[in-house]
Amino acid sequence: MEQGKVPHALMFSGPEGCGAMPLAVAYAQMLLGNNVMAEKLQHPDLHFAFPIYKKNSKPTFCDDFIKEWRELILRSPYFGMQEWMDASGAENQQLVIYVDESDAIFKKLSLKSSQGGYKILIMWLPEKMHEACANKLLKLLEEPPAQTVFILVSEQQDKVLQTIRSRCQTIELRRLTVEEVEDALINRRSILPAEAHRIARSCAGNMAAAIRSITDNSENQLFFDLFVFLMRMSYVRKVKEMKQWSDKIAGLGRERQKAFLEYCQKMIRENFIYNFQRHDELNYMNETEADFAVKFAPFINENNVIGIMDELSLAQRDIMQNTNPKMVFFDFALKMIVLIKNR
Numbered sequence: 001m002e003q004g005k006v007p008h009a010l011m012f013s014g015p016e017g018c019g020a021m022p023l024a025v026a027y028a029q030m031l032l033g034n035n036v037m038a039e040k041l042q043h044p045d046l047h048f049a050f051p052i053y054k055k056n057s058k059p060t061f062c063d064d065f066i067k068e069w070r071e072l073i074l075r076s077p078y079f080g081m082q083e084w085m086d087a088s089g090a091e092n093q094q095l096v097i098y099v100d101e102s103d104a105i106f107k108k109l110s111l112k113s114s115q116g117g118y119k120i121l122i123m124w125l126p127e128k129m130h131e132a133c134a135n136k137l138l139k140l141l142e143e144p145p146a147q148t149v150f151i152l153v154s155e156q157q158d159k160v161l162q163t164i165r166s167r168c169q170t171i172e173l174r175r176l177t178v179e180e181v182e183d184a185l186i187n188r189r190s191i192l193p194a195e196a197h198r199i200a201r202s203c204a205g206n207m208a209a210a211i212r213s214i215t216d217n218s219e220n221q222l223f224f225d226l227f228v229f230l231m232r233m234s235y236v237r238k239v240k241e242m243k244q245w246s247d248k249i250a251g252l253g254r255e256r257q258k259a260f261l262e263y264c265q266k267m268i269r270e271n272f273i274y275n276f277q278r279h280d281e282l283n284y285m286n287e288t289e290a291d292f293a294v295k296f297a298p299f300i301n302e303n304n305v306i307g308i309m310d311e312l313s314l315a316q317r318d319i320m321q322n323t324n325p326k327m328v329f330f331d332f333a334l335k336m337i338v339l340i341k342n343r
Contacts, residue, residue, distance in 0.1 A: 006031065006118070007169040009141050009150040011126075013157040014173030017206035021124065022077035023173070024151045028120045031149060041070045044114040047121045049105060051081075051095035051128040052088065059100040078207040081125075081255055082219060092253025097129040102136035109145050119148045126152045127159035134161045141167045175205035185210060202286040213286070219256075220286075223263040228292060234336040235299075242337075246329035257325055261316045268308050271300040304339045311335050 010027075012020040028046055029038040037043040048069060054060045062069070065088050072079055072087045085095065105121060113119050129137065141150060141164060152168060154160055182200035184207065185191040191199065191214065203209040213220065226249065233241045249257060270285050274297035285293060300308070311332055318328045 006149060008144045008148060009152070009168040011152040011154055011157060011160075011165065011168040011170045012173060013154045013170055015175050015206065016080045016155050017078055017203070017208035017210070018173045018175055019078065019207065020153045020155075020173050021073070021079070024122050024153045025073060025077055028122055028149075028151060031118045031120060032115070033117065041073060045117065045119045047105070047108050047119070048124070049097055049101055049121060050084070050124040051097055052101075053090050053093035053095055054098075060098070061104050062097075062101060063104070076211055078211055080206075080208040080212070082212065082259060083208065085255060090253075090255075092251070092256070094254045095128060097123070097126070097133055099130045099132040099136070102133045102140075105137070106140060109140065109148050113147055117147065119145070120151065121148070122151045122153065124153045126154055126164065127156045129161075131161075134164060138163055138167070176207055177205060181205060181207055181210050185214075189214065198286070201284050202289075204284040219259075220263075221288075223260050224267075224289060224292075226260065227264055227267055230333060230336065231296060231299075231340065234333065234340045237337050239334070239337075242333040243330055246326055246333055249329045250325040254319055254322075254325070257319050257329075258316060261312055261319065265309060265312050268300055268305065268312070271297040272305045275301065299340055307339050308336070311339070 010024075012024050014020045025041070032038040032043050032046060035043070038046060041048075048066065049062050050065075050069060052060060052062055052065055055064065068087045068089075069084075072083060076083075081095070085091070085093075088095075109119055109121060111119075126134070126137075138161065144150070150168070152160070152164075157165060157170065178197075178200045181203060182193075182196045185196035185199060186193055189196075189211075199210050199213050203213060226245070230242070230245055233245065249260060252260065267285075267289065270289070271293050274285075274290075274293045315328050315332045319325060
């Protein structure tokens, strides 16, 4: 972008809810002239790729979900995997950018620009690409068609093929501050200041999570209930109930299982911090979570916090490697029996 030059490949990298997607869309719209078609995301030279699920045994492409995709972005460009799964009807499906998509991308970008300007591909979560798809995209990045711009929006750039990363100009975005989220909630969502402050603190700079807490708190409540149940059953060593717990989580689907493990890490971290005198300044829990922490926090201390976080990381790794979730979560639950007693 220096001296008026437009790089052929950009990567906006940052955590969920940091604003990477709205930035990518705004940049693409600017390159396309900020016209009505671009504003509605219907410009013929603006293309999208994103994680999807197979609807049937036949090849499924992103264009099969383009209506839901556009509606989601136009409704709120601050979103995460949870919102996209709900919008696309994925339920418990695992979402991937399949190898067939690379062929569709190649065909689209090989055509001449319909408006005589740039052809743009915005890819959300390139870390979700099938390996074969990533390798094919790499060839496009190495020899891009004329007037083509690739914009990758990543939440975990370390999981993107290194050779792809090396061909992109990366712009790393920081997590939003509590004040920025609070201001947006007050001025753009008409949330009362006190409630906006509480939400902003609990979401720790994640605007997508902040909007999620306003529109639908059911998943956060589910995760909280599952977390509390496990901690209580681990403490009283009720193995039968813990087995039933692991079976229930196994039915959530892998994306929500990963989200739950991230929630558990957050709760362990927040409860450990709660033990310090300045927890009012440092904690980012909502009111229900904070009430639970009053009695639970002392059980998370320097003797077990690292061990618990390590086990959660191992569980995340196993889920991402498609290990049987019943085994993963029951194994983690049994280990919690020992760790939670380690005071």
